[in-house]
Amino acid sequence: MAALKSEGSFMCGGFLVAPQWVMTAAHCMDEFTVVLGAHDLYAFEESQQVLGVESYHIHPEYNDMTATHDILLLKLNHPAKLNKYVQVIPLPRSTSDLSDGTLCTTSGWGMIDRLVRSYKLYETNITIYNRRKCMKFYPELDNAMICAGSFNQLRDTSQGDSGGPMVCNGIVHGIVSFGNRFPPGVYSRIADFLPWIRHVMGSEA
Numbered sequence: 001m002a003a004l005k006s007e008g009s010f011m012c013g014g015f016l017v018a019p020q021w022v023m024t025a026a027h028c029m030d031e032f033t034v035v036l037g038a039h040d041l042y043a044f045e046e047s048q049q050v051l052g053v054e055s056y057h058i059h060p061e062y063n064d065m066t067a068t069h070d071i072l073l074l075k076l077n078h079p080a081k082l083n084k085y086v087q088v089i090p091l092p093r094s095t096s097d098l099s100d101g102t103l104c105t106t107s108g109w110g111m112i113d114r115l116v117r118s119y120k121l122y123e124t125n126i127t128i129y130n131r132r133k134c135m136k137f138y139p140e141l142d143n144a145m146i147c148a149g150s151f152n153q154l155r156d157t158s159q160g161d162s163g164g165p166m167v168c169n170g171i172v173h174g175i176v177s178f179g180n181r182f183p184p185g186v187y188s189r190i191a192d193f194l195p196w197i198r199h200v201m202g203s204e205a
Helices: 190-203
Strands: 002-006 009-018 021-024 033-036 049-058 072-076 103-108 122-128 145-149 165-168 171-179 185-189
Touching: 002 021, 009 171, 021 171, 021 190, 072 190, 103 171, 145 171, 171 190, 185 190
Parallel strands: none
Antiparallel strands: 002 009, 002 033, 009 021, 021 072, 033 049, 049 072, 103 122, 103 165, 122 145, 145 185, 165 171, 171 185
């Protein structure tokens, strides 16, 4: 998990997809310092690595009105040191849809129960929600978006979690994009962007 800070304040989450690349949401776009390996955002931890950003790559079709193509790649100014605290999350290899009911997790430093901000990293279990049913909540939902939440516990990603990962079976499938006050939430579907991701990371190698 990566914490993206601007002028010392936490702005968004992100995640390492290669030693020198962090993925996040396009709507998070700002001038960032990237903190890797953090558990408590405002404590000194030996596990933390603080890196600058060499270049920003926002998807050329990102639309801030509809949140389509809500994906941003950050090339770090030097590669992260991989260890037990800082690791790369594998990207999907297939473009197949996740099955309804698939158990996933999302994590971040957002608002807990909409009242108190968490400065310590936390993780929440969520499940993939049926796309057709989700369109009742979000008519703008398209094929490059995933709907997920946990209705029985009213859990969903919350304020401060934008750009964080949705991980299913050890693979990162989604980027926290947008949502309403209650679940489900909407995630950018990473599998849809694999050709663009490979192009950007390959051209900047």
